[in-house]
Amino acid sequence: MRETEADRNGAMPTRRELLRGGAASVLAGAVPGSGSAQAAAQPIPFGSAAEIGAFREDARYREALKRYCDVIVPMNDLKWQALRHDRPRFDFSGADEIVAFAAANGKALRGHTLLWGEALPPWAKEIASRAEAERELVNHIEIVVDRYKGRIATWDVVNEVIKFEPEPGAPYRDTIWQRLLGPEHIEIAFRTAARVDPKARLVLNDFLFEEAAPAGAARRKVALDTFRRLKDKGIPVHGLGIQAHLYGEKELDLDGLQHFLRDLDALGLDVEITELDVIDWKLPADPARRDKLAADRVSGFLGAVVAAKQPKAIVTWGLTDRYSWVQDVFPRGDGARARPLPLDADYRQKPMMAVLERTRRGTAARK
Numbered sequence: 001m002r003e004t005e006a007d008r009n010g011a012m013p014t015r016r017e018l019l020r021g022g023a024a025s026v027l028a029g030a031v032p033g034s035g036s037a038q039a040a041a042q043p044i045p046f047g048s049a050a051e052i053g054a055f056r057e058d059a060r061y062r063e064a065l066k067r068y069c070d071v072i073v074p075m076n077d078l079k080w081q082a083l084r085h086d087r088p089r090f091d092f093s094g095a096d097e098i099v100a101f102a103a104a105n106g107k108a109l110r111g112h113t114l115l116w117g118e119a120l121p122p123w124a125k126e127i128a129s130r131a132e133a134e135r136e137l138v139n140h141i142e143i144v145v146d147r148y149k150g151r152i153a154t155w156d157v158v159n160e161v162i163k164f165e166p167e168p169g170a171p172y173r174d175t176i177w178q179r180l181l182g183p184e185h186i187e188i189a190f191r192t193a194a195r196v197d198p199k200a201r202l203v204l205n206d207f208l209f210e211e212a213a214p215a216g217a218a219r220r221k222v223a224l225d226t227f228r229r230l231k232d233k234g235i236p237v238h239g240l241g242i243q244a245h246l247y248g249e250k251e252l253d254l255d256g257l258q259h260f261l262r263d264l265d266a267l268g269l270d271v272e273i274t275e276l277d278v279i280d281w282k283l284p285a286d287p288a289r290r291d292k293l294a295a296d297r298v299s300g301f302l303g304a305v306v307a308a309k310q311p312k313a314i315v316t317w318g319l320t321d322r323y324s325w326v327q328d329v330f331p332r333g334d335g336a337r338a339r340p341l342p343l344d345a346d347y348r349q350k351p352m353m354a355v356l357e358r359t360r361r362g363t364a365a366r367k
């Protein structure tokens, strides 16, 4: 990719400039022989999660969301933990701020997430019966989806429902929803969301579909079985969200992933990359080496994905290393700061950003 001075200091053209063709020369230069064919191809929308603390306190964070993103997802503010401090009322303050920012800046929105077994308020533990669980779940989804109808176009209806290492007869995680409602918790969530906003795209969001570990194949099978069951019951579901928290040191099963994507396509399902970052705690300490390895990991993963099935969006779980869950959850033994995202802690572009730009504008064989 021809790097310009602007690129070097991070002043990338905005999405609107690229799409308006104002940077057509950059586009043409970026992909040799691309010309009008490339400029005509719609780029894959790119975006990021927005963490409310950084969003409120750091102007450079908001600027980066404006400059690089087509789509924004509130990282935590649409989870039960944020919305439902107290059982009788909803606190939409954080979500409303990010939704308003996205609307004011022409960004699309993803909603994360209507049902998860984690990030629940303490009172959720009081839910004690099937009837009560269904009543609470349906009520929550009705109120949240209705509030953002027409503004949040895509919902992670359910998040991380697949058991980490699925077993025959036990495909789903042991959450309050699974315990009280059984596997039906998934269809109740999708059916309710579809009833409230029939125009929304409804996604099952989960992780670890790309790894060579045995769990990877088992989880891919559970996902397919779940989608088939939902479709057989006529329950609206539109796609899979692949979180793609990529471990830098683990072996990927890209063939298995591509077969999986083609199976999803055969079921008429979309795919989107929803939480991309690189867990680099086992990668070398040297920042330049680590950044290159992380970029190569993202390139290999996205290259395989796009060659099998064009994703509806590519979303990273944050933009800058300054704020990332990876630093907290996967601290490096050498104490070096995690470098999981496309911008460093000072908002300078890393090789991963160039990979993302090439992928979303590239002409790799697309499904």
Ligand code: G3I
Residues within 6 Å of the ligand: 051, 053, 075, 076, 079, 119, 159, 243, 275, 325
């Ligand atoms: O905002 C409060 C703050 O007021 C309080 O002082 C502080 C200490 O208790 O907590 C703050 O909330 C934290 C929140 O992140 C905002 O930083 C929560 O405790 C903490 O649990 C929450 O962690 C989030 C985690 O999901 C659990 O919800 C991470 O930021 C977020 O990156 C992570 O994202 C998940 C996806 O939702 C699902 N896929 C995996 C991904 C990574 O774990």
